[in-house]
Amino acid sequence: MSLPSNTDFEVDSPDISEVTNTTAKKAPWWRQLQYLAAGIIFGIILIKSEVVSWFRIQEMFRLQSFHMYGVIGSAVFTGIISVMIIKKTGAKTFYGEPITFQSRAFNKGQIFGGLLFGFGWALTGACPGPLFAQIGAGFTVTLATLVSAILGTWVYGLLRDKLPH
Amino acid sequence: MFISILTSPWPWYIAGLLIGLMVPLLLLLGNRHFGISSNLRHICAACLPGKIPFFSYNWKKESWNLFFAGGIVIGGLIASALLADKEPSSSIHPQLAAEMAGYGVTYAHAPLPAELFNWPALFTLKGFLLMIAGGFLVGFGTRYAGGCTSGHAIMGLSTLQWPSLVATCCFMAGGFVMANLVLPLILHL
Numbered sequence: 001m002s003l004p005s006n007t008d009f010e011v012d013s014p015d016i017s018e019v020t021n022t023t024a025k026k027a028p029w030w031r032q033l034q035y036l037a038a039g040i041i042f043g044i045i046l047i048k049s050e051v052v053s054w055f056r057i058q059e060m061f062r063l064q065s066f067h068m069y070g071v072i073g074s075a076v077f078t079g080i081i082s083v084m085i086i087k088k089t090g091a092k093t094f095y096g097e098p099i100t101f102q103s104r105a106f107n108k109g110q111i112f113g114g115l116l117f118g119f120g121w122a123l124t125g126a127c128p129g130p131l132f133a134q135i136g137a138g139f140t141v142t143l144a145t146l147v148s149a150i151l152g153t154w155v156y157g158l159l160r161d162k163l164p165h
Numbered sequence: 166m167f168i169s170i171l172t173s174p175w176p177w178y179i180a181g182l183l184i185g186l187m188v189p190l191l192l193l194l195g196n197r198h199f200g201i202s203s204n205l206r207h208i209c210a211a212c213l214p215g216k217i218p219f220f221s222y223n224w225k226k227e228s229w230n231l232f233f234a235g236g237i238v239i240g241g242l243i244a245s246a247l248l249a250d251k252e253p254s255s256s257i258h259p260q261l262a263a264e265m266a267g268y269g270v271t272y273a274h275a276p277l278p279a280e281l282f283n284w285p286a287l288f289t290l291k292g293f294l295l296m297i298a299g300g301f302l303v304g305f306g307t308r309y310a311g312g313c314t315s316g317h318a319i320m321g322l323s324t325l326q327w328p329s330l331v332a333t334c335c336f337m338a339g340g341f342v343m344a345n346l347v348l349p350l351i352l353h354l
Contacts, residue, residue, distance in 0.1 A: 036233070040240040047276070117307050121303060140284075145299065151301060
């Protein structure tokens with residue numbers, strides 16, 4: 001069975017065809033520091049809003065608190081408005097490069113993988129962003145969770161052709 | 166005044182607004198699409214051996230995301246070391262507190278309950294299931310789904326992609342089943 005060329009929409013280079021990402025190639029190294037700075041801000045937000053809290057995740061899945069729904073809902077709302085403005089105005093990056101969007105195709109992985117991810121989220125109380133934030137906040141044992149998550153990703157890559165997509 | 170705002174827990178609408186603004190920020194900085202779980206894939210591509218096609222790509226072109234993840238670690242450090250709540254006042258739902266008391270777990274204003282998440286616990290069945298099995302499912306599931314809470318729920322929904330809505334609903338469904346039906350059994354171990 002042949003897989004769709006790209007089921008992974010977070011990675012710019014599709015799995016099979018090699019598409020050159022022009023922004024990355026020409027960009028000077030210091031532009032990476034901007035992403036470091038953005039990550040620092042994001043990490044602070046995650047800790048200060050308690051999104052990294054195992055207890056807040058348990059409350060969410062027991063419908064005992066509005067907090068997480070409020071955070072995700074208002075983040076999506078802000079994101080939708082921002083993307084609409086960028087599309088409407090045809091805004092470019094700060095460096096004049098075009099901003100592009102890709103549409104995502106449906107595949108069964110979004111269902112099966114989504115459910116498995118949900119199981120893991122409720123167990124660990126952390127999705128990938130909070131894993132990094134918890135480690136920074138001094139919970140060194142989360143390193144074990146992160147290593148296991150990396151291993152899980154590797155096993156997915158190993159079994160990918162045998163899984164229903 | 167400003168510092169006192171920073172050192173108390175942030176309400177959902179502030180947090181949501183700021184997380185949502187990550188989407189245009191990364192787009193404007195360099196046409197980057199918000200999503201964190203791909204870092205797990207980049208780390209596999211960079212560090213783990215084996216000629217697996219899924220990891221045979223030029224991860225260096227995606228290295229912005231590793232810088233972003235490194236920033237999150239530093240941000241976590243700054244928030245907990247410099248901006249920690251002066252007088253921790255946050256609480257959890259009484260029903261959850263009662264349930265957790267039944268497992269010997271108390272809320273101590275920390276993100277993780279130290280009773281469950283600690284190094285020695287890794288070698289118990291309960292700790293193994295929570296951290297190792299849980300982590301494995303996060304890593305396997307997110308890549309199988311093609312994204313995580315940031316890539317699908319925030320970025321995907323922000324660009325109105327319905328497959329991301331499917332994924333987000335499945336994240337939630339999986340979490341509901343695990344938290345309500347399976348986790349109580351594990352915590353009783």
